[in-house]
Amino acid sequence: MSKTSILIFGATGYLGGSVLSRLLAHPNKESFDITAIVRSAEKAKKLEAFGVKAVVGSLKDAAFVERLSENADILFSIADSDDVGVTTAFLAGMKNRHTKTGDVPILIHISGTGVLTWDACTNGLGISDRIWNDDDPDDIEKNIPPTAVHRNVDLLIVEADKEGYLKSYIILPGTIWGIAKNPLVDAGVSNSYSKQLPILIQAALARGQAGVVGKGQALWPSINIEEQTGFFIILFDAILANPDKVGHGRDGYYFGENGDYLWYDLSKYIGKALVKRGLSQSDGPTTFTAEELGKYFGAEWLGNYWGSNSRARSGHSRSLGWQPKLTAQDFFDSVDAEVEAAIKQRKE
CATH class of the missing domain: 3.90.25 (UDP-galactose 4-epimerase; domain 1)
Structure with missing residues (x-):
């Protein structure tokens, strides 16, 4: 049986490293072929000790990103919510894969509830009564402008899903808190602190x-780091088990909050x-x-x-069984x- 090819961006970061640690502890980890991009040979060597294929390179290298993305069944984009260049490159790679094989690869991308601040930045002088719900895609689509933070990247991804060459799932956490503690942190691979x-x-x-x-x-x-990474795995498992029952594209926004x-x-x-x-x-x-x-x-x-x-309220995320x-x-x-x-x- 062929393995599921997983590519992860952000493996040395706070959230990305925590997600990768969860994947490495997954009950079905033997069926995964995981590749991570790192910037140093030292961290590549450390990651390889965990059974991860570590490729030294830069996300700024569009051709490099496109080539690796073309080979992935599932891409976890957990490096930068605002990098249009990286997004354009990995979308091109995933489109190449679909064109050549007919496969519809999976994209799980990190955004953030900062996208909701566009009309509510009161400079600390007032509390907004506007609450957004991730189970209301019409409201999100119609009322968050393309100029909102993160939104330009989110829209590129949703459009790619609409074109049909991938299925996209966008996770939007609030303030993630907690000092990350996992084997990758202990090994000096990933960061243990938020921003x-x-x-x-x-x-x-x-x-x-x-x-x-x-x-x-x-x-x-706010959402704790362990509970947010737990949601990544809940979503991942739900997609693998029955992708037709998991909302994607314009229906694929998942807030992280409690x-x-x-x-x-x-x-x-x-x-x-x-x-x-x-x-x-x-x-x-x-x-x-x-x-x-x-x-x-x-x-x-x-x-x-x-x-x-x-x-934000995370009714859509909770509908998958997530209970922070x-x-x-x-x-x-x-x-x-x-x-x-x-x-x-x-x-x-």
Whole structure:
């Protein structure tokens, strides 16, 4: 029996590495032929010890990406939600496969609920009452503009599905939290930390006090790293078992969330962790100045992302049997360990 050829982008990252670890622990792992793209021979060698075919190369090399994608039954795109060049290249490879073989390969792509912030970036001054549901594809299709963050890539993928040369499934997590712990992290292959929370923590450490955009009055969904990667496998298994029953293309959006959190509350927990260590006099977050937003987040407009609203409900994801348990309070309770890790990183 031939094996299922799986190609994964982002294997050395936080989410991609966690997904790959799940695939390597899958009950049917012996039936998988997994290939990962890495940028160094050192990490390639480490991955090969896990039975993964590691190919050294760059996702910026369009011909390279196209060639590898053509050979995959299933592609996990977990590297970059906004890279049009990479997306165009792997779509070309998957189209080549369909043209030559008649196969309809599977694409599981990572996006994010940042796509929902386009009309709800209040700069931390107000909570939006607009809630998006992943089981309402008409609303998503009609009311999220192509200019929204991530949307240009998402639309390219949905159009490819419409053309019929692949089946696409787009996963859109909110803020993913938790320090990843798995064999690939232990081996020095993949990253154990997320992005949104560590950036906020590093800004607080640098200024000596927790900060918020505006008044911190904005909501985002949160989801634990283990529960989000668990969904990847639930979706993967459902597709393999009965693809006709799993929504794809315009019906293939899957939010990752288990409730909302308030940005102010998150920063308050950062403040508590700083006070506990004698690094701040007060746990009350203060407003980032325009200068600080540029300094700590790269640009003022980009910093305002930490004061945006992104409200999502994952009815479609849950319809596959996914049942996340960890809440915003669990997220807050994880902050102390993240602060400790950030302090250690600053000393290294």
